Amino acid sequence: MIxxxxxxxxxxELNKFVKDFPGNESxxxxxxxxxxxxxxxxxxxxxxPELYEDDLEFRTPSWPQxxxxxxxxxxxxxxxPSARPRSPWGKLDPYDSSEDDKEYVGFATxxxxxxxxxxxxxxxxTLMVAGESGLGKSTLVNSLFLTDLYRDRKLLSAEERIxxxxxxxxxxxxxxxxxxxxxxxxxDTPGFGDAVNNTECWKPVAEYIDxxxxxxxxxxxxxxxxxxxxxxxxxxxxxxSPFGHGLRPLDVExxxxxxxxxxxxxxxxxxxxxxxxxxxRKKRKIREEIELFGIKVYQFPDCxxxxxxxxxxQDQALKESIPFAVIGSNTVVEARGRRxxxxxxxxxxxxxxxxxxxxxxxxxxxxVRTHMQDLKDVTRETHYENYxxxxxxxxxxxxxxxxxRKPRAQSKQVSGSP
Amino acid sequence: MIxxxxxxxxxxELNKFVKDFPGNESxxxxxxxxxxxxxxxxxxxxxxPELYEDDLEFRTPSWPQxxxxxxxxxxxxxxxPSARPRSPWGKLDPYDSSEDDKEYVGFATxxxxxxxxxxxxxxxxTLMVAGESGLGKSTLVNSLFLTDLYRDRKLLSAEERIxxxxxxxxxxxxxxxxxxxxxxxxxDTPGFGDAVNNTECWKPVAEYIDxxxxxxxxxxxxxxxxxxxxxxxxxxxxxxSPFGHGLRPLDVExxxxxxxxxxxxxxxxxxxxxxxxxxxRKKRKIREEIELFGIKVYQFPDCxxxxxxxxxxQDQALKESIPFAVIGSNTVVEARGRRxxxxxxxxxxxxxxxxxxxxxxxxxxxxVRTHMQDLKDVTRETHYENYxxxxxxxxxxxxxxxxxRKPRAQSKQVSGSP
Numbered sequence: 001m002i003x004x005x006x007x008x009x010x011x012x013e014l015n016k017f018v019k020d021f022p023g024n025e026s027x028x029x030x031x032x033x034x035x036x037x038x039x040x041x042x043x044x045x046x047x048x049p050e051l052y053e054d055d056l057e058f059r060t061p062s063w064p065q066x067x068x069x070x071x072x073x074x075x076x077x078x079x080x081p082s083a084r085p086r087s088p089w090g091k092l093d094p095y096d097s098s099e100d101d102k103e104y105v106g107f108a109t110x111x112x113x114x115x116x117x118x119x120x121x122x123x124x125x126t127l128m129v130a131g132e133s134g135l136g137k138s139t140l141v142n143s144l145f146l147t148d149l150y151r152d153r154k155l156l157s158a159e160e161r162i163x164x165x166x167x168x169x170x171x172x173x174x175x176x177x178x179x180x181x182x183x184x185x186x187x188d189t190p191g192f193g194d195a196v197n198n199t200e201c202w203k204p205v206a207e208y209i210d211x212x213x214x215x216x217x218x219x220x221x222x223x224x225x226x227x228x229x230x231x232x233x234x235x236x237x238x239x240x241s242p243f244g245h246g247l248r249p250l251d252v253e254x255x256x257x258x259x260x261x262x263x264x265x266x267x268x269x270x271x272x273x274x275x276x277x278x279x280x281r282k283k284r285k286i287r288e289e290i291e292l293f294g295i296k297v298y299q300f301p302d303c304x305x306x307x308x309x310x311x312x313x314q315d316q317a318l319k320e321s322i323p324f325a326v327i328g329s330n331t332v333v334e335a336r337g338r339r340x341x342x343x344x345x346x347x348x349x350x351x352x353x354x355x356x357x358x359x360x361x362x363x364x365x366x367x368v369r370t371h372m373q374d375l376k377d378v379t380r381e382t383h384y385e386n387y388x389x390x391x392x393x394x395x396x397x398x399x400x401x402x403x404x405r406k407p408r409a410q411s412k413q414v415s416g417s418p
Numbered sequence: 419m420i421x422x423x424x425x426x427x428x429x430x431e432l433n434k435f436v437k438d439f440p441g442n443e444s445x446x447x448x449x450x451x452x453x454x455x456x457x458x459x460x461x462x463x464x465x466x467p468e469l470y471e472d473d474l475e476f477r478t479p480s481w482p483q484x485x486x487x488x489x490x491x492x493x494x495x496x497x498x499p500s501a502r503p504r505s506p507w508g509k510l511d512p513y514d515s516s517e518d519d520k521e522y523v524g525f526a527t528x529x530x531x532x533x534x535x536x537x538x539x540x541x542x543x544t545l546m547v548a549g550e551s552g553l554g555k556s557t558l559v560n561s562l563f564l565t566d567l568y569r570d571r572k573l574l575s576a577e578e579r580i581x582x583x584x585x586x587x588x589x590x591x592x593x594x595x596x597x598x599x600x601x602x603x604x605x606d607t608p609g610f611g612d613a614v615n616n617t618e619c620w621k622p623v624a625e626y627i628d629x630x631x632x633x634x635x636x637x638x639x640x641x642x643x644x645x646x647x648x649x650x651x652x653x654x655x656x657x658x659s660p661f662g663h664g665l666r667p668l669d670v671e672x673x674x675x676x677x678x679x680x681x682x683x684x685x686x687x688x689x690x691x692x693x694x695x696x697x698x699r700k701k702r703k704i705r706e707e708i709e710l711f712g713i714k715v716y717q718f719p720d721c722x723x724x725x726x727x728x729x730x731x732q733d734q735a736l737k738e739s740i741p742f743a744v745i746g747s748n749t750v751v752e753a754r755g756r757r758x759x760x761x762x763x764x765x766x767x768x769x770x771x772x773x774x775x776x777x778x779x780x781x782x783x784x785x786v787r788t789h790m791q792d793l794k795d796v797t798r799e800t801h802y803e804n805y806x807x808x809x810x811x812x813x814x815x816x817x818x819x820x821x822x823r824k825p826r827a828q829s830k831q832v833s834g835s836p
Contacts, residue, residue, distance in 0.1 A: 094596045105563050106787040108596035110541045113791035115533045120722070123528045145523050178512045178526035223807050226799075304538070369524040373531035381644075389641050 122181035125372055126231060128262065129186065130205060130254065131239025132193035135269035139328035140237070141186055143341060143352060144364050147173055166191040166204045187233060193250055201250070202257040209233050209261045213387040232384060235298070235367065235375045236262045239269040240323060246285040247293070255295045261383055263298035263375050265367070266290070266323035271358050272343060272350045279325045286323050297322065300366075301374055318366055324359040327352055540599035543790055544649060546680065547604065548623060548672065549657025550611035553687035557746035558655070559604055561759060561770060562782050565591055584609040584622040605651060611668055620672040627651050627679045631805040650802060653716070653785065653793045654680045657687040658741060664703040665711070673713045679801055681716035681793050683785070684708070684741035689776050690761060690768045697743045704741050715740065718784075719792055736784055742777040745770055 094108040129137040142148055172185045189205055212231045219228040236258060240251055247255075255264055266286065271279055290297060303315045327350055333342040335349045343350040352360045367375075512526040547555040560566055590603045607623055630649045637646040654676060658669055673682055684704065689697055708715060721733045745768055751760040753767045761768040770778045785793075 094598075103564060104595055105593070106595075106782065107541070107543075107593075107600045107790065108598040109787045110598055110600070110790060111533045111536045113788070114536045115529045117791060117795070118529045118532045123525070125525075146521060175523070175525070177522055177524075180512075180526040180528055182525045182528070223810055225803060364524065369527045370531070372525065372528060373535060377535070385643060392641055 119180060122183065124183040124185070124230065125376065126185040126187060126233050126235075127367075128189070128205075128209075128233045128236040129239065130189045130192055130236055131267070131269065132241065132250075133190065135239040135241060136326075136328040137188065137237070137239055137269075139330055140267075140269075140326060142330055143328050143360070144367065145173075145175065145184060147175060147184075166201050168204060168208045185231070192254075198250055202254040205254070206257050206261060209258070210387065213261075213384055214391070216384065217388055217391060232379055233262050234372075234379045236264050237267050238264050239267045240286060242268060242270050242273050242282070246282070247289045252289070252293050252295070255290075255297070256293060259296045260386060263378055263383070264295075265298050265363075267363070268323045268325040270327065271325035272327045272345075274325070283321075283323060283325065290322075298375065298378070300371065318362065321359050321362050324363040324366075326360050326363055327358045328360075537598060540601065542601040542603070542648065543794065544603040544605060544651050544653075545785075546607070546623075546627075546651045546654040547657065548607045548610055548654055549685070549687065550659065550668075551608065553657040553659060554744075554746040555606065555655070555657055555687075557748055558685075558687075558744060558778075560748055561746045561778070562785065563591075563593065563602060565593060565602075584619050586622060586626045603649070610672075616668055619668070620675040623672070624675050624679060627676070628805065631679075631802055632809070634802065635806055635809060650797055651680050652790075652797045654682050655685050656682050657685045658704060660686060660688050660691050660700070664700070665707045670707070670711050670713070673708075673715070674711060677714045678804060681796055681801070682713075683716050683781075685781070686741045686743040688745065689743035690745045690763075692743070701739075701741060701743065708740075716793065716796070718789065736780065739777050739780050742781040742784075744778050744781055745776045746778075 094112070095104055095106065127141070129141060131137060166189055169188045169190060170185055171188070172183060175182050175184060187208070192201055192205070195201065209232075212233060216228070216230060216232055219225065238251070238255060240247065244251070255266070258264060268274075268279070268282060268286065274282060300315065300319055303312050307315075327343065329341050329343050329350070329352045331341070331343070332339050333344050333349055334340070335342060335351055340349075340354075341352040343352075351357050355361055512530070513522055513524065545559070547559060549555060584607055587606045587608060588603055589606070590601060592599065592601050594600070605626070610619055610623070613619065627650075630651060634646070634648060634650055637643065656669070656673060656676075658665065662669070673684075676682060686692075686697070686700060686704065692700060718733065718737055721730050725733075745761065747759050747761050747768075747770050749759070749761070750757050751762050751767055752758075753760060753769055758767075758772075759770040761770075769775050773779055
């Protein structure tokens with residue numbers, strides 16, 4: 001559409017004007033402070049004055065090259081580059097290039113306006129970690145976010161754990177990087193899978209997620225929607241034991257109960273107990289079982305066809321890494337002359353951030369650097385919308401039931417009167 | 419919070435380890451393909467194995483400078499810059515700098531994730547133009563968006579216009595710049611102010627805006643909220659005649675009726691009939707009257723205190739330009755050796771995009787390049803929310819009334835039965 005108007009227009013009409021009118025001296029126009037270099041011509045007045053703007057052919061200006069054959073003297077050009085207002089977008093300005101002189105409307109700054117607003121507003125993210133205790137959930141979270149979220153955590157004794165029911169705890173922390181603020185909330189599920197009988201131990205977790213949806217539904221339907229606190233869970237890292245032969249029944253039960261409610265990202269925990277070959281086999285087994293049991297874990301969005309090849313390869317590698325085999329560590333060791341987060345074994349050093357040792361970096365890149373916003377969007381657009389639709393449907397059924405009950409009660413009352 | 423963990427940690431403990439254990443030769447670790455340069459030490463096992471991760475002091479790695487006094491040989495480093503996965507953010511990557519080696523979580527890419535998503539999704543914007551005919555509304559819109567939105571427009575004769583009632587027309591066009599897609603909808607109000615008696619001629623306009631809100635409210639409250647078409651009006655350019663002594667009663671009536679429903683941006687139309695001094699006086703008069711009549715035109719958001727000075731000055735200039743004095747033109751003329759959008763008078767050339775001639779560029783910058791997203795946000799967060807709240811309140815009143823009516827009707831029926 002726009003292309004049509006960027007095409008050079010012919011100026012036969014204009015030349016005709018110029019030829020027909022006398023007077024070629026440039027003269028000074030006092031008010032506008034601009035030296036006018038055109039011959040003075042009076043615009044021909046069309047018959048119907050209110051029509052004339054639209055009757056004229058629609059043409060777009062196109063700047064001539066300096067080698068343009070026509071020569072006019074020009075003074076005090078108010079549109080010189082130095083006088084141009086400075087762009088508020090700095091290096092993000094899509095128009096700040098050598099093509100600057102082309103005529104643009106300027107709406108390509110819209111993504112930058114969105115960018116700017118999002119920075120001003122700040123971000124929030126709620127991450128749930130689930131899986132039996134001892135699989136390094138807290139350590140991994142601390143490693144991922146370089147923060148100590150569990151300083152006051154009290155671990156339970158073995159006796160306490162036998163009786164324990166699943167409880168849900170929340171830790172929130174405000175962190176900032178490069179001017180971007182993030183309110184991170186970690187939802188933990190201590191006690192999950194710890195009891196002798198773990199039947200339906202996914203239930204409190206599912207209920208917690210639904211409660212957050214319900215609260216949001218209430219708030220969103222209310223009168224005042226400013227400052228709604230959004231506690232919806234955006235992602236659940238589900239920790240799978242490295243000792244199981246693939247998925248355990250509890251894992252299957254949990255993921256099947258939760259996969260319609262939350263983005264599940266499966267984690268193969270404590271992968272330093274497995275050789276690379278064992279990791280590969282176990283991953284394949286788990287992927288097969290996820291498929292077999294019809295579990296819908298978080299799906300990475302498809303690459304656009306216009307993405308570059310590097311990005312596509314990276315994306316492919318990410319998809320093939322499920323479940324992410326991770327090793328966590330809160331301690332710093334020295335390896336290859338650098339101090340790194342790792343674990344010191346008599347047989348060598350396990351480096352958490354070494355891609356040859358585990359998928360920690362891949363997981364962090366996905367969770368934080370590339371897909372955090374998508375996890376939020378899928379939560380909002382899919383999981384929450386599903387919850388909301390179910391909610392409305394059951395509310396509608398209730399109302400219909402109520403309505404059907406009422407007339408009967410009423411007619412009874414009427415017929416029963418003397 | 420994060421700062422605490424970026425502080426260098428002391429390695430007294432680690433040095434103690436190193437001193438206590440023998441063996442200084444580096445050896446090859448086959449599986450991880452990493453040459454380990456640390457002496458082999460076995461990690462001391464704490465008493466309670468399930469506690470050990472959290473008992474250890476939490477420390478963050480810090481990379482030593484090349485001049486570090488300790489020398490270890492290092493081979494085939496898997497984390498070398500060339501092996502680092504390429505950032506999908508390209509030049510927008512906030513981590514793509516010399517500070518790269520510092521440890522970051524990575525969530526500063528969140529605004530870029532939002533940016534990327536917004537580009538993929540595309541944008542929409544609905545602009546309304548209002549004001550009596552002949553003030554150059556269509557010409558200005560065409561000039562602003564470099565497109566011809568009114569090709570099939572049929573202008574009415576003087577006779578037709580006497581009888582005419584205000585109608586609302588919509589023109590939509592899809593435009594693209596630098597890969598950013600925008601669906602632009604222009605809502606026009608032909609007939610506004612054209613009749614002999616213009617009493618309540620703002621009503622159809624207000625009703626149109628409310629209808630769009632109502633439709634959105636319905637859609638938003640429905641079961642399936644995917645693909646909701648959002649027709650809410652984001653901005654209304656209100657054209658004020660340059661011949662009035664300030665605001666006319668019709669202008670005041672219109673703006674007062676609409677200012678709670680839509681972002682009004684007042685325009686001083688056809689400013690080429692006014693000298694710079696007259697423009698300044700008329701603008702001041704109009705601003706005073708806007709204040710006097712309690713009209714709330716669109717308020718530019720306040721600058722953040724952390725914005726740079728240039729930006730603040732630009733913002734200040736913008737606020738002082740209200741109402742924007744504009745001159746529109748669909749024709750191209752030659753001025754100062756360049757072909758520009760302008761108007762050829764016997765006394766000189768009026769250049770639309772010359773900041774010394776009118777506020778066209780200022781208006782376009784505001785409307786498109788800097789404040790388009792804010793206009794949408796204010797529409798969504800303020801005008802729509804106000805409409806929705808009123809809607810819910812009157813619905814609630816209706817339900818209460820209905821409830822009060824029913825028992826009475828019912829009791830009547832009961833007492834009335836034989």
